[in-house]
Amino acid sequence: MEKASYKFLQYDTVVVGSGAAAYNAVDWLYDLGRGSIALLTEGIRMGTSRNTGSDKQTYYKLSVGFHENDSVHEMAQTLYDGEGVDGEIALAEAANSLRCFYKLANLGVDFPTDEYGVFTGYKTDHDPRQRATSAGPLTSRYMTEALEESVKRKKIPILNELLAFQIYEEDNKIRGIVCLNKEKLSDNQLELVVVAANHVIWCTGGPSACYKNVVYPAGHTGMSGALLDVGAWGANLQEWQYGLASIKFRWNVSGTYQQVLPRYVSIDKDGVEREFLTDYMSREEAMNLVFLKGYQWPFDASKKDASSRIDLCVYEETAMKGRKVYLDFMHNPSGLEGGFDILSEEAHSYLEKSNALFGTPIERLNHMNPLAIELYKNHHIDLGKEMLEISVCAQHHNGGIQVDANWETSIKGLFAAGEAAGTFGVHRPGGSALNSTQVGSMRAAQYISFTSEECIPDPSLWKVSPGKLVEEIGNSLLSMIGEENNALEVKEDLQNAMSRVAAQVRNLRDLIDLRGKVETYRTHFKEMVKVPSVRTLPILLKTYDMIVTQCAVLEAMEQSAAIFGSRGSCLVKGDSDGYLPTMSLDQNYRLITKKQENRFVSFTQVVSPVPQKNDWFETIWADHRKLRQSKHKQS
Numbered sequence: 001m002e003k004a005s006y007k008f009l010q011y012d013t014v015v016v017g018s019g020a021a022a023y024n025a026v027d028w029l030y031d032l033g034r035g036s037i038a039l040l041t042e043g044i045r046m047g048t049s050r051n052t053g054s055d056k057q058t059y060y061k062l063s064v065g066f067h068e069n070d071s072v073h074e075m076a077q078t079l080y081d082g083e084g085v086d087g088e089i090a091l092a093e094a095a096n097s098l099r100c101f102y103k104l105a106n107l108g109v110d111f112p113t114d115e116y117g118v119f120t121g122y123k124t125d126h127d128p129r130q131r132a133t134s135a136g137p138l139t140s141r142y143m144t145e146a147l148e149e150s151v152k153r154k155k156i157p158i159l160n161e162l163l164a165f166q167i168y169e170e171d172n173k174i175r176g177i178v179c180l181n182k183e184k185l186s187d188n189q190l191e192l193v194v195v196a197a198n199h200v201i202w203c204t205g206g207p208s209a210c211y212k213n214v215v216y217p218a219g220h221t222g223m224s225g226a227l228l229d230v231g232a233w234g235a236n237l238q239e240w241q242y243g244l245a246s247i248k249f250r251w252n253v254s255g256t257y258q259q260v261l262p263r264y265v266s267i268d269k270d271g272v273e274r275e276f277l278t279d280y281m282s283r284e285e286a287m288n289l290v291f292l293k294g295y296q297w298p299f300d301a302s303k304k305d306a307s308s309r310i311d312l313c314v315y316e317e318t319a320m321k322g323r324k325v326y327l328d329f330m331h332n333p334s335g336l337e338g339g340f341d342i343l344s345e346e347a348h349s350y351l352e353k354s355n356a357l358f359g360t361p362i363e364r365l366n367h368m369n370p371l372a373i374e375l376y377k378n379h380h381i382d383l384g385k386e387m388l389e390i391s392v393c394a395q396h397h398n399g400g401i402q403v404d405a406n407w408e409t410s411i412k413g414l415f416a417a418g419e420a421a422g423t424f425g426v427h428r429p430g431g432s433a434l435n436s437t438q439v440g441s442m443r444a445a446q447y448i449s450f451t452s453e454e455c456i457p458d459p460s461l462w463k464v465s466p467g468k469l470v471e472e473i474g475n476s477l478l479s480m481i482g483e484e485n486n487a488l489e490v491k492e493d494l495q496n497a498m499s500r501v502a503a504q505v506r507n508l509r510d511l512i513d514l515r516g517k518v519e520t521y522r523t524h525f526k527e528m529v530k531v532p533s534v535r536t537l538p539i540l541l542k543t544y545d546m547i548v549t550q551c552a553v554l555e556a557m558e559q560s561a562a563i564f565g566s567r568g569s570c571l572v573k574g575d576s577d578g579y580l581p582t583m584s585l586d587q588n589y590r591l592i593t594k595k596q597e598n599r600f601v602s603f604t605q606v607v608s609p610v611p612q613k614n615d616w617f618e619t620i621w622a623d624h625r626k627l628r629q630s631k632h633k634q635s
Ligand SMILES: Cc1cc2nc3c(=O)[nH]c(=O)nc-3n(C[C@H](O)[C@H](O)[C@H](O)COP(=O)(O)OP(=O)(O)OC[C@H]3O[C@@H](n4cnc5c(N)ncnc54)[C@H](O)[C@@H]3O)c2cc1C
Pocket: 016, 017, 018, 019, 020, 021, 022, 040, 041, 042, 043, 044, 045, 046, 047, 048, 049, 050, 052, 053, 054, 056, 057, 058, 059, 060, 140, 162, 163, 164, 165, 203, 204, 205, 206, 215, 216, 217, 220, 222, 223, 251, 252, 395, 396, 417, 418, 419, 420, 430, 431, 432, 433, 434, 435, 437
């Protein structure tokens, strides 16, 4: 092929993605009166929101339970207390949580109420109240489907099969994005699509491609590198959430999967099987910590001598010893031969109240939560007949692209919402990610609609014409198609290394070595990485994006280790034996990472506290009217 063909599109605002955040963004833009809008996605049915779930997938919002006496300020403070969280963002997430929640309920997401319509909540992790609710194991899918229906009813254009991979900006202002048309690839055609836009809302989800061990759905990768590469700042990129998950069918093994006390088994390369937790602790401890894993699912450095020891043992067996680890529901763990008296008071009384002090783990699971067995059956795994392979997996990126309280990035006109945005810090209440997909996307749509006149962008003002831009990018891509085909290999090698040295256990020396290696790939990507054909270009683009993101994440991890030590979701191994302690700090900091002279650098910023608002109605009303009349023309 000699050169790429190209197509040119223009919108005032384009939303990238088709998860819960993206659909909500474009839906709000329409409701706020914008007409020159489109949603663009690499695959309508892809992404985390639509394809994942958990035991009881949680949505976090201000509590409206019968006896609850919650307040916006209190919820904002909870989010802010997660460390590294900007107080203004925390306030926006709290203040808008009910509005977004009720929108979903009105669209038909079936959040349970009592007979009078009270949305009773429950307590989730890092939650001082009962702010959590759930529409069942597939809450995020129901949200996405309901929002998608709404978008389709409004006939908002949906551009499918476009893989956005490059941001075009001038003088720190967004001009547009460049996409690969995936539909044309099967005909071996390289078509690039330039979308000129005054505003882009980037909702590409968490950058799961960074790791091998993930519980993100298969096929989901994220695309945060495109923003970091062009100079958008990252916030708290070192902060992730990890936990135990099955890997053939990706699902968190939390809740009853642990509370029924499965046997933890590891198998070495020669097929030799052994129950391994008792190599690390007593039988009694093992059983009680497994029980606690049920509701202390995320790996937590502060629980390294408690329930998170289980994750550490699994990590040791898999990443360090190269074995495979399984949950065996068919047999009881050693220690239960003499009955259940060996259990802690808490575990014993829980199983007793559930009438489950009997039988084998699978029998207890069948009694307490038969749907949990059904779920795996639907994915061709029979827990009554086979063991379930598990690993410690990345589940959520708490950090991400740095945004302000309108979800605008450090590049004017470029917004990031949902998991791509770095609005959380070290801890976050369970369910707050889904709230953030809704609040962030709505805030971005509101800001765009309230502050700018809608207009079609004028590419004749660009310093580089769209045609020239495409020619350069197309030629560069074509030069990376060659005999040698190593993109997949490079990708898997780096993902494996990230899971081994830069996940819940971070070995500082290995992490620094890995960073050097990934940096070399980033700076010499064109010479070092090849794909065999036009059809395989998505792999090339995603590998580059992964490498850029890994470089930024590893820089943040290295700096974070020196400044914060072990904390949140990670334990850091330094030069001496044992883990680095958690450093005590005088202030609440977030870590910013940005590209400077073609290298990522990080620095701390003190986060602003939750604003103590003037809540005098007349003053707020006057400000409100001023904002609505302040629309500016695009340049
Ligand atoms: C197992 C599991 C359980 C979870 N449980 C909970 C929970 O209980 N509560 C909670 O709050 N959160 C939970 N989360 C997190 C939550 O589900 C996600 O953070 C959220 O769904 C992300 O939504 P999103 O819209 O930002 O991204 P996604 O839903 O991932 O959507 C991203 C979209 O972007 C598109 N896209 C990506 N790259 C490109 C590109 N380059 N060009 C064009 N399109 C692109 C994809 O096709 C996709 O449509 C869980 C996550 C997992 C993995």
